[in-house]
Amino acid sequence: MAIDRTEPTTAPGQIQLAVTGVSKRFGGVRAVEDVSIAVRRGAIASVIGPNGAGKTSLLNMISGFYKPDTGSIVFDGTDITRFRPSEIAACGIARTFQNIALFSGMTVLDNIMLGRHVHMKAGILSSLVYWGLAQREEVRHRARVEELIDFLGLQDLRRQPAGALAYGLRKRVELARALALDPKVLLLDEPMGGMNQEEKEDMARYILDVNEQWGTTVILIEHDMALVMDISDRVSVLDRGRKIAEGTPAEVQRNPDVMRAYLGGVAEEEQAA
Amino acid sequence: MGGFDWGFTFVLVVNGVMVGLMYALIALGFVLICKATDVINFAQGEFVMFAAFIAAGVAGAGLNFWVAALVSIIGMVALGFGLERVVLRPLIGRGIIAVVMATIGLAAVLRGVAVLIFGPDTRAITMPVGDMPINLGIVSVPPAQLAGAVVSIIFLAVFSWFFLKSRVGVAMRAVADSQQVAMAMGINVRRYFALAWAMAGVVSAIGGVVWGAMLGVDNQIALVGLKVFPVVILGGLDSIVGAIVGGLIIGVVENLAAGYFDPVVGGGTKDFAPYLVMLIVLMIRPEGMFGRRRIERV
DSSP: OOOOSSSOSSOTTSEEEEEEEEEEEETTEEEEEEEEEEEETTOEEEEEOSTTSSHHHHHHHHTTSSOOSEEEEEETTEEOTTOOHHHHHHHTEEEOOSSOOOOTTSBHHHHHHHHTGGGOOSOHHHHHHOHHHHHHHHHHHHHHHHHHHHHTTOGGGTTSBGGGSOHHHHHHHHHHHHHTTOOSEEEEESTTTTOOHHHHHHHHHHHHHHHHHHOOEEEEEOSOHHHHHHHOSEEEEEETTEEEEEEOHHHHHHOHHHHHHHHHHHHHHHHHO | OOOOOHHHHHHHHHHHHHHHHHHHHHHHHHHHHHHHHOOOOTTHHHHHHHHHHHHHHHHHTTOOHHHHHHHHHHHHHHHHHHHIIIIIGGGTTSOHHHHHHHHHHHHHHHHHHHHHHHOSSOBOOOOTTOSOOEEETTEEEOHHHHHHHHHHHHHHHHHHHHHHHSHHHHHHHHHHHOHHHHHHTTOOHHHHHHHHHHHHHHHHHHHHHHHHHHHOBSGGGGGGHHHHHHHHHHHOTTOHHHHHHHHHHHHHHHHHIIIIIHHHHTSOHHHHHHHHHHHHHHHHOTTTTTOOOOOOOO
16 A cells, blocks of 8 residues: 555644544444544544443444444545555554453564564565565664653563563553554553553553654543543544534533433443343 | 383384474474464365375476475465465355365365376385485484484474564464454454465475375375374464474374384274374363463353
8 A cells, every 4th residue: 555654644633534424233233323523633532432332333443343334434535444454554543452452472572563563564575585674674663662662661571471461561562562553543442441540540641642742643432431531632422323422521521411321321231230 | 021122112212203203394284374374274184295296296207306396385385375365265254164174175175186187106206315224323214204304393493483583473473363453453464374375385395295205105195184183182283382292292102002002902003092192182181282272252
């Protein structure tokens, strides 16, 4: 794919990612229905909603794992609706997963280095045949990975198998791996899920730092309302596959539909349990 | 029983190690595919057979051994690519039974096609190593067997390095670990599937040339595939170290059975001893010595 990664095609503040009217059904279940979200370059945009609201399905459509039944997704002026996941990653959209998806048998370093994959120019064959190029590339990429290791405080864990780390650290390694793509847009699926308060605050700090230092656009899916409200520029609320509200954190918090969805959602969950 | 004959045992073990290294190399072809693509390839023995036929055919046409080996490697890489593309890719996501049946079918087709193309006669591959037995202390071994063992060690070392250290190898492990996550890293998963089959083709070609040189080439040579299963069950389906250790153990067990039990019971234990080991492993440690314990998330 001939996408020039060095030149941003969207100016700061302009719409960088436009999700327009996407729907996804699984059998009879409407996971996502006619949802539109426009994210400005450099923003932290959050998607919140009760369990089963369609947040992860939406994220899976943006990252290419699900193909929307209707609607379109445009990134930096390119329609990526039908792109394969690997092509979308190559465009500069990185993601993390709700249930940490590290390569658990590999070291922390190997995991993060794999995040550089899209930047490695030497193809499979040439790197098998022509060592020089691959080696030189390796050194260059390693330097970037070291930056990220410092940034996220993972210095002592380079050689540890990723699967052996504590939960909070694994989440951090997964963030490092996503950042290793040097993404223009970072999709985070519940990066603070299952964390204690201190870890959550650390993670929120990292997200803000990434956004500030590199101007990375962040799309954040979270359960924890309070933290989302603290760090987001825009918040979209999904309920049962539909977008029921959107706005600044303050606007969304005042929205009666949102209150109902959240309180109703909690009540239903408790009934189910 | 009289005194334990250490010399005899030593000979059996050395021969077992030699043949075990060959099993390890052939099992490596199986492991590569299983590791990268999650496919259990029941046609591994037929791959080896086909490679041996190609080499014997080329050598039979009067060309030199190295040319024959090279043609066999190229032919097997092409076959690996082709089969992945035509047979296995359409079956991605179709369940393990469909894929297993496809490879079993493939095995039968390859056995038949080999005879169609090359005829039913036993052919020979002659390695340029002479036939003066080489003396290793108490044991002397045929040079072809020693050459086979050396080639196996080299390839096993190269592939171990490849998976542990090289970028492509690490990416391939990532694909094996989780296709989804690998895609999210921008890895083109299909390309790596094709590469795994091509590499299995290379390994099978080497195995076929060496094994064919030792045994002579006809479609019976595919039976070596039956040794692959005890080896990989023992070692772990997706472990290269497992293939090596498993190959050595199975080779030694087989030779000890041949030396000690076959004369007593009149033969046959050599052939089922590896499977006995396999059954025991399945009962006490189903993932093998070095295999990944698969945890199913519900």
